[in-house]
Amino acid sequence: MGVGIKSRIATLRLREQFKKYNLAILLIVFIIVASSLSNKFFTISNLFNIIQQSSVVGIITLGMTYVILVAGIDLSVGSTAAFSGMVSTILISQHLPVIMSIVVAIFAGAIIGLINGWFSSYGGLPSFIVTLATMVAVRGATFILTNGTPIYGLSSGFTFIGTGTIGQFPISGAIWIIITLVLLIISKYTGYGRNLYAVGGNPEASYLSGIKVNFVVLIAFTISGILSAFAGILLASWLTVGQPTAATGVELNAIAAVVLGGTSLFGGKGGILGSFIGVLLMAVITNIFNLVGLGSYYQSVFMGVIIVGALMMNKYLVGEKS
Amino acid sequence: MNKDILSMKSVTKCFPGMKALDNVDFSVCYGEVHCLIGANGAGKSTLMKILTGVYSRDSGEIVFKGNKVNFSSPREARQNGISIIHQELSLVDNLSVAENIFLGQNNNFKTVNWRHLYNESRSVLQSIGMSTIYPKELVSNLSIGHRQIVELAKAVALDAKLIVMDEPSATLSGAEYATLVRVIRDLQRKGVSIIYITHRLNELFDIGDKVTVLRDGKVVATQRLTDTNHDELVFQMIGKKVSNQKVIRNSQVDAQRAVLEAQSISTKVIKQLNIKLHAGEILGLYGLVGSGRTELLRVLYGIDQPSSGRVLLNGQPVKLKSPRAAIKKGMALVPENRKLQGVILGLNIWMNATVVPSRDFVKYGFLRISDIRKQVGGMMKRLNIKASSSNTLVGNLSGGNQQKVVLSKWLLKKTSIFLLDEPTQGVDIGAKEEIYRLIYSLASSGNSVIVASSDHEELIHLCDRILVFYDGEIVKEFIDLDEASAKILESAVVGR
Ligand SMILES: Nc1ncnc2c1ncn2[C@@H]1O[C@H](COP(=O)(O)OP(=O)(O)OP(=O)(O)O)[C@@H](O)[C@H]1O
Ligand SMILES: [Mg+2]
Numbered sequence: 001m002g003v004g005i006k007s008r009i010a011t012l013r014l015r016e017q018f019k020k021y022n023l024a025i026l027l028i029v030f031i032i033v034a035s036s037l038s039n040k041f042f043t044i045s046n047l048f049n050i051i052q053q054s055s056v057v058g059i060i061t062l063g064m065t066y067v068i069l070v071a072g073i074d075l076s077v078g079s080t081a082a083f084s085g086m087v088s089t090i091l092i093s094q095h096l097p098v099i100m101s102i103v104v105a106i107f108a109g110a111i112i113g114l115i116n117g118w119f120s121s122y123g124g125l126p127s128f129i130v131t132l133a134t135m136v137a138v139r140g141a142t143f144i145l146t147n148g149t150p151i152y153g154l155s156s157g158f159t160f161i162g163t164g165t166i167g168q169f170p171i172s173g174a175i176w177i178i179i180t181l182v183l184l185i186i187s188k189y190t191g192y193g194r195n196l197y198a199v200g201g202n203p204e205a206s207y208l209s210g211i212k213v214n215f216v217v218l219i220a221f222t223i224s225g226i227l228s229a230f231a232g233i234l235l236a237s238w239l240t241v242g243q244p245t246a247a248t249g250v251e252l253n254a255i256a257a258v259v260l261g262g263t264s265l266f267g268g269k270g271g272i273l274g275s276f277i278g279v280l281l282m283a284v285i286t287n288i289f290n291l292v293g294l295g296s297y298y299q300s301v302f303m304g305v306i307i308v309g310a311l312m313m314n315k316y317l318v319g320e321k322s
Numbered sequence: 323m324n325k326d327i328l329s330m331k332s333v334t335k336c337f338p339g340m341k342a343l344d345n346v347d348f349s350v351c352y353g354e355v356h357c358l359i360g361a362n363g364a365g366k367s368t369l370m371k372i373l374t375g376v377y378s379r380d381s382g383e384i385v386f387k388g389n390k391v392n393f394s395s396p397r398e399a400r401q402n403g404i405s406i407i408h409q410e411l412s413l414v415d416n417l418s419v420a421e422n423i424f425l426g427q428n429n430n431f432k433t434v435n436w437r438h439l440y441n442e443s444r445s446v447l448q449s450i451g452m453s454t455i456y457p458k459e460l461v462s463n464l465s466i467g468h469r470q471i472v473e474l475a476k477a478v479a480l481d482a483k484l485i486v487m488d489e490p491s492a493t494l495s496g497a498e499y500a501t502l503v504r505v506i507r508d509l510q511r512k513g514v515s516i517i518y519i520t521h522r523l524n525e526l527f528d529i530g531d532k533v534t535v536l537r538d539g540k541v542v543a544t545q546r547l548t549d550t551n552h553d554e555l556v557f558q559m560i561g562k563k564v565s566n567q568k569v570i571r572n573s574q575v576d577a578q579r580a581v582l583e584a585q586s587i588s589t590k591v592i593k594q595l596n597i598k599l600h601a602g603e604i605l606g607l608y609g610l611v612g613s614g615r616t617e618l619l620r621v622l623y624g625i626d627q628p629s630s631g632r633v634l635l636n637g638q639p640v641k642l643k644s645p646r647a648a649i650k651k652g653m654a655l656v657p658e659n660r661k662l663q664g665v666i667l668g669l670n671i672w673m674n675a676t677v678v679p680s681r682d683f684v685k686y687g688f689l690r691i692s693d694i695r696k697q698v699g700g701m702m703k704r705l706n707i708k709a710s711s712s713n714t715l716v717g718n719l720s721g722g723n724q725q726k727v728v729l730s731k732w733l734l735k736k737t738s739i740f741l742l743d744e745p746t747q748g749v750d751i752g753a754k755e756e757i758y759r760l761i762y763s764l765a766s767s768g769n770s771v772i773v774a775s776s777d778h779e780e781l782i783h784l785c786d787r788i789l790v791f792y793d794g795e796i797v798k799e800f801i802d803l804d805e806a807s808a809k810i811l812e813s814a815v816v817g818r
Contacts, residue, residue, distance in 0.1 A: 004381075005334065005336060005341055005344075008336045009336050009338070009339065009340070012336055012337065013338050015338070016339075189688050189689050189691070190684075190687055190689060191679060191683075191684050191687070194673060194676075197666075197673070198669065198673070198677050201667065201668040201669055202662075202665070202666040202667070202668075204662060205662070205663050205665060205666055206677065207644075208623075208625070208645050208655060208657055208663055208664075209649075209677045209678045209679075210646040210648075210649040210650075210678050211646075211677070212646060264668075268668045268669070269668050
């Protein structure tokens with residue numbers, strides 16, 4: 001009997017551990033699948049390519065994670081990215097210094113984030129509706145900027161950020177990793193980070209404990225706005241064109257990656273690291289599709305199936321009724 | 323031979339890293355009130371959750387009305403005639419009282435007959451003598467004590483053969499407790515069996531037939547209540563003798579210094595209240611559920627704004643617009659509803675204990691995590707919080723241990739005015755004494771404390787002075803506590 005109980009406790013412990021690392025395990029499984037399907041997978045250029053391609057949605061996902069941690073949602077990230085991409089490229093085509101153009105474009109994103117955040121916190125509206133509204137409004141504004149025409153002929157100083165490499169490693173990927181680390185440290189080791197979880201987990205208890213609940217939410221949306229703007233600039237720089245249609249639908253990928261990464265849509269649970277791996281996971285899956293030459297319509301269908309499948313499997317493996 | 327409606331045999335249950343129940347045998351006869359007691363984290367709630375299909379067991383068997391059963395969901399248990407009042411209330415806030423009473427009894431594919439629903443609820447509420455609760459009222463507008471009564475109504479409405487009550491009295495004051503006792507007697511007369519969990523041992527002798535004591539997941543004893551006594555039960559619960567001498571305190575109230583004062587404060591609930599809290603004083607607030615105790619604390623803490631009157635801190639009028647402002651002025655609140663207002667279930671112990679923003683825990687913008695964990699660890703030891711470490715999720719703690727976490731949050735913050743609403747709800751005897759000792763030491767180092775409690779003995783034991791609330795007003799002040807023990811119950815009921 002005693003032995004039985006000991007081993008029972010041991011399995012439960014193991015399951016806890018598995019719960020912690022299951023996503024990384026899943027990623028490894030997919031990497032193994034990928035490398036067995038195509039010997040091109042494990043080439044330096046392919047791997048760096050994956051990182052390059054994920055960095056835009058990766059950065060957006062980081063901001064989305066903060067927003068979802070406080071039990072909000074930000075549907076406007078794609079529009080914000082497009083808007084800021086356009087602003088930066090317009091300014092550069094007017095021969096403004098690169099740095100200044102970028103700063104202005106990021107500032108624009110911060111304002112959009114502030115608006116989202118204010119209405120979703122102090123304003124008392126559901127963030128789903130607020131950001132749905134800014135999503136359409138900002139996309140419209142993006143088209144108004146140039147009457148819908150794209151902007152070409154960007155300076156090499158600007159396109160370098162998105163296309164350049166250090167050794168062979170893409171600069172945009174490096175930026176993504178650095179921002180990930182910064183947000184990870186903020187969320188784990190600072191008062192603000194802890195408040196994110198507290199507010200998402202129980203806003204009333206947080207309020208009664210003296211946390212500025214609305215302010216915490218406001219900042220989360222602002223960070224999301226800033227990061228979306230930056231991602232939009234990176235995208236324009238990478239594609240060497242400012243397009244008003246850029247980043248359409250990216251909010252869905254970001255939300256999927258956050259959830260896949262183990263963050264609860266109800267707030268208060270999960271984190272940055274999971275989202276980082278979630279983005280990589282989706283990128284690897286897309287990469288597999290491309291390597292085996294799956295048509296893009298089929299890719300969408302399979303991606304949907306895989307996301308739900310992965311979440312269900314996860315639940316089945318770790319979420320047995322206690 | 324079979325007089326048992328329920329018998330659980332060698333039930334074992336493990337959680338990650340711990341054994342919550344170890345070969346527990348537990349049985350209940352027809353028409354019996356069987357009490358279940360034990361320290362915080364002993365496994366009482368877990369045993370009941372296994373019975374009602376909330377958790378699955380690792381091993382053991384359950385026989386109910388002569389059949390082996392294995393409920394896989396609370397719904398199945400309910401259909402078989404077992405209902406449960408959970409320790410953490412499980413009402414739906416945004417539904418009416420009536421809808422909550424009949425929650426889960428609606429057929430998804432039939433229309434609701436509202437008139438019938440309201441009438442039925444009214445008669446259920448009447449049958450338990452609580453017709454003051456209005457069936458159309460939203461549950462979110464009810465005080466915690468009334469919610470408890472609605473839970474009771476819900477269990478009664480189900481026509482169950484066995485009702486589990488997990489600490490139903492933790493926030494009830496004398497009069498509502500009398501209601502509870504009456505309802506239990508009625509049910510018992512109808513042949514219903516009841517499992518009753520409590521930390522207030524005196525209640526056992528009022529209503530119980532038998533008592534089973536759990537300690538660290540094991541059954542220590544099952545006995546008739548007529549064959550045992552208070553001290554023996556305490557000994558069985560915690561495994562050692564507790565010295566019967568109460569903690570002695572020499573109170574040092576500075577009657578010249580009023581640190582907190584409310585002058586003719588009114589809100590929707592309270593009317594023209596005047597109170598004064600002195601330096602070093604422990605002031606008790608007693609009254610029936612809904613009499614205005616909690617409301618007053620909410621105003622003092624800046625949650626609700628009074629419609630008239632003013633609050634003075636150290637003689638200076640202040641306008642506290644939020645809890646944050648109150649905290650800045652050195653106030654602390656332990657709220658009445660720990661699950662909704664006190665703890666963040668998804669965070670671990672140290673994060674909960676240090677959730678109040680404080681400079682002490684931050685250096686150069688970063689949390690001093692190792693220092694925090696050391697301090698929290700000390701507090702856990704002091705309050706005897708049962709958990710494997712300060713990294714344990716608060717959602718995985720037993721109810722009483724969660725309450726201790728809420729308390730430690732303010733003890734670590736080191737403030738000067740403590741507003742405590744039901745501070746010891748759900749806390750076991752040993753830890754209660756420790757909490758009293760802590761409150762004493764707070765007061766004797768010059769801090770001031772207001773304790774609102776539905777347990778009059780607690781107030782008499784703890785306080786320098788007790789105010790009795792009735793229908794939003796202060797109707798009595800007891801300075802002589804001997805007088806209080808004789809008259810406080812009556813005073814709270816008749817309002818004089
Ligand atoms: N879901 C869970 N996951 C992990 N551990 C749990 C879980 N639920 C309960 N426990 C642990 O099991 C033990 C028994 O808990 P239980 O809630 O049964 O105690 P209790 O006797 O009801 O205590 P209290 O008087 O405080 O309500 C506790 O140590 C608790 O931490
Ligand atoms: Mg319990």
